[in-house]
Amino acid sequence: MFDFILSWLILIPFIGILIILGIPKTQISAIKLCAFVTSLIAFVYSLFLFVLFDNSTSKFQFLEYLEWLPSLNLHLFIGVDGISVFFILLSTFLISVCILTSWNSVVKYEKEYYICFLSMGALLIFVFSVLDVLVFYIFFESILIPMFFVIGIWGSRTRKIKAAYQFFLYTLIGSVLMLLAIFLIYFEAGTTDFQLLLNVPFSEKKQIILWLAFFASFAVKVPMVPFHIWLPEAHVEAPTAGSVILAGILLKMGTYGLVRFSLCLFPDGSVYFTPLVYLMSIIAVVYTSITTLRQIDLKKIIAYSSVAHMGFVTIGIFSLNLQGIEGSILIMLSHGFVSSALFLCIGVLYDRHHTRMIKYYTGIAQVMPLYTLFFLFFSVANLGFPGMSSFSGEFLTLVGAFSSNTLVTFIACLGMILSAAYSLWLCNRILFGQLKIHYISNYIDMNKREVAVLFPLVICTLWMGIYPEIFLDVMHVSVSNILEII
């Protein structure tokens, strides 16, 4: 049962897709059930990946190998280490959350919708487990396709077409450079196998060029200022589940790429460009936090704050020490929980009243106490409250960054103040204050399904905040290994 665990993980969603294809279009509840069960099986199965993981070695585990193009020396190589295992877990987890959350809110093309999400689940596992640069590129890009459909078809307004195009083109233009870089690597080394490439010394000049090309792709995906404007646009137009996937996992593909490929393959390039990344990150943190303060769209607020949090992540990665990198991985995971949860919360409001403008919501604490509890909890988590997941990551990151550059840390700390300002301001605006009944007159608190969606996220957030050892233990060796390369 556990021999080809990764292949099975990838196959399970595809099997689900096949079954769904067989179900007639009118049997909506069967489709939903099938999709949910499939994603749940994938999640539970992926837990075994975590359980069976041997955290005493930095080698890639659960390796699987498939000859693909022997004439070109291109092969499909998959395996996980202490970093990618979490992202696989996060993907399978969030896919089931997404499917559960769109239970009633998707009303057209349900079959296609769930197929999109299941295929995204499979592709994400590929992205995070593949050990070949070229194949990584292929799957990195292929995620765009289902996501493009999700935004373009199930988005909320007519502007969604523009948003979908922007999302697609931005990412694609960045990635083209990466493709060129991969060709360069291929012609230089004769292979694109990640593990082999670790032993290929690129000259410093080449590393700089290659690093920049990879960075262009990842920076768009992360996104770093000034390549970020596709993100608020895409978030605002995407359906709730789309936003969850986008914020929860797709952004992490960029930072994961930075850790896995930029740092490991081009250590000289990384060191050379550290100041640049620092500069872009602190600008991102302060700039987007300030911008967040003046947004009027609920989703835009969370989107901009995501950019700020990803700024912390990039600072952590390029602090190039253990605390920094482990902290940034923790932030990535915690952001996967917290911002997803916030998007889900906004989805709850949107499903009921079909608007995301702040001005229509005030004082809903009086009528939706349960909702208030959840929203407050995740807002507090979002501002980096100790004992919750963001704090573990943020604090470790900043400790790491402080060891390498105090000025950067100081400016990033301003982000801490601003994050408190915008999170609490948002809370106060929509939860507290006088209830406005002339816009919306009937309020319904969260139902059981919505609580069931959010509750696991609460558990994860608290768990990661109170006892992050479970996560840290697994990644220690792998991250140390990366540092050794540098």
Added chain:
Amino acid sequence: MYLSIIFLPLMGSILSGLFGRFLTPKGAAFITILGMSLACLISVALFFEVGLSGSPCYIKLSPWLDCEMFDACWGFYFDSLTVSMCFTVTLISTLVHLYSTSYMSHDPHQPRFMAYLSLFTFFMLMLITADNFIQLFLGWEGVGLCSYLLINFWFTRLQANKAAIKAMVINRVGDVGLALGVFSIFVVFKTCDYSVVFSLVPHVVGITYNFLGFEVDAISAIGLLLFVGAVGKSAQIGLHTWLPDAMEGPTPVSALIHAATMVTAGVYLIIRCSPLYEYSGIALTVITVFGALTAFIAGTIGLVQNDLKKVIAYSTCSQLGYMVFACGLSNYSVSMFHLINHAYFKALLFLSAGSVIHALNDEQDMRRMGGLLQVLPYTYVMILIGSLALMGFPFLTGFYSKDVILEIAYAKYSLHGTFAHWLGVLSAGITAFYSFRLIYLTFISNPNGFKNAIQNAHDAPLPMAIPLFILCIGSLFVGYLTKDLFIGLGTPFWNNAIFIAPENLVMIDAEFIPTYIKWLPVIVSLFGAVSSMLVFHFLKNFLFEVCIKPFGRSVYIFLNRRWLFDRLQNDLIGSVILKLGYNTTYKLVDKGVIEVFGPKGLSFLTITFSKQISSLQSGLVHQYAFIMFIGVTLFMTKLLVWPLFATLIDINLYFIIMAALMFTNYFVIKLS
């Protein structure tokens, strides 16, 4: 036992907060009070065991954030300092819980209120009992969060909303200082554990590290950064503006959080870090100056406030200044003593003020009170005792700590010591003045309130009266009873909890200062009290005359507007950031520059170019022929004539010429 003191309040909070609906308000109140009083009893036992019997206790639960050298643990450390704080916190908290059952009895959200109070106590105990800086940070942020929730308790009020955000954000500024301090500690000491850090301090004297590009002395920098945290939490000058605004919360909250416990967290941090501060003269001097200025400035603002609770809030701020500068003068035990004493009489004052407000249907403006002496005699006695203890009336609780602080300041014989002493003495007079102004305006002057309110006013009911009585006893006797324990010469109580460098010790010098200096604080405060009564009773019109003269008026406005601190913060920081956030970053950059150079510009360029290029294909044969002619000519030139020019013309230039020709060609076509 040691851990239950921390987790009982948490349990109470969870039960009453999440399941308050099933427990009924009474049940929730019962559970939280039960948890708190058990914690209080346990803390008495702890005080005996750890404090009096001198056996510190150290509990390590599990690792928390463990990453290479960075090792934050879930660990608890009980020494004399901890248990003294624990006892104060749990006692006041229990009393406030009890008080709230009556004060909040008409509120539909009472279970939630009790849950917040217990949660706050949990975080406060977490802060006190932490054995490393990270866990302290948890408690630190936690009390801030609870303060936000409690100020915001009546969440439909706009003022409460604003005050809550202000409290949290300004506290967050201080928190950043604390966080930077912790980072620095990690960089210098490679650990965040108290015991390791404090034992290593003597070995890092003179070591520098790079902070913001400057090589700075490690200990001083750490001390100052931690002090920024204390400034935020303990409402020292500069970051004090949140405290008076926080009075928007329910009064029990003000008593518990904004007087007795949370605001003293900053002072606690300084006392806890005494082994560190003792090695940095600069940090100590800065602390002294800040403390003294706070004591004075907050006092002067308190003189002209009209809100009953705000007067007491500024008085709290002023007293915190005393505690802080006592720390700055290396007298941590005296500061701690004042902290404990202050908790009693300030909680008493706030709870009595709450009783007045409760009696008058939530009227807080002193100008609409007066004449309550006949209506609320019990409350009057309580406020009187609290005020006397606060102003340091001989042999009441405040006297024993406040006077010692001032004596020590004088006995320091240094510039900052004397500065603190004179500002402190002045503030003592001011404290007495505004305390008695409060009493006069509320209880003694002619009744100015609504007849209806005064007729229906009733004195404190039993659940409110009992806490007042206990606190009153505390305000009367605690100072006298515990003076020798806490600050007696050669007391063994503190063990290793507090470290005072031998050269900074002035406790003995304080015994030898001139007698008139010793008498000065008492005389000044008595003078302040008497003059306050006289001025408000006999010279009220004269006071009014002074206040409407140009000079008097400007002074009055300056004080009434709180030395314009809020104005400065709002104008120079708040509104600038908000404007920046919309006009610059969002409108100009996000929707402007990046759009133009990004998607919008690209799509515009693509469309125009494709239009122009498509216009090349006009379908007119003579144009095509012309282009062909040019092309062939160029080709022939290349083939035949090129060798002649090859030495003269660069190959790159050739392309430019080609391109130029193409463009001329294109324009020719367009014109035609």
